[in-house]
Amino acid sequence: MKEEAQKKLELTKRLFNALQVVLYETNNLLDWEEYYNEATKEEENNEEKEKDGKEEEA
Secondary structure, three states, X not given: OHHHHXXXXXXXXXXXHHHHHHHHHHHHHHHHHHHHHHHXXXXXXXXXXXXXXXXXXX
């Protein structure tokens, strides 16, 4: 009985550890997604400014 409880405890520890890793990586991915979206928006804004500047020169 004690061995079975010990095995379940070890399994639970491994599962929680794996869950922590997954949540950590998910959080990192969300941070990267936010960074990428902001960088893309900034790049698009810069391209629009360049187009507007060229149109004003013409």
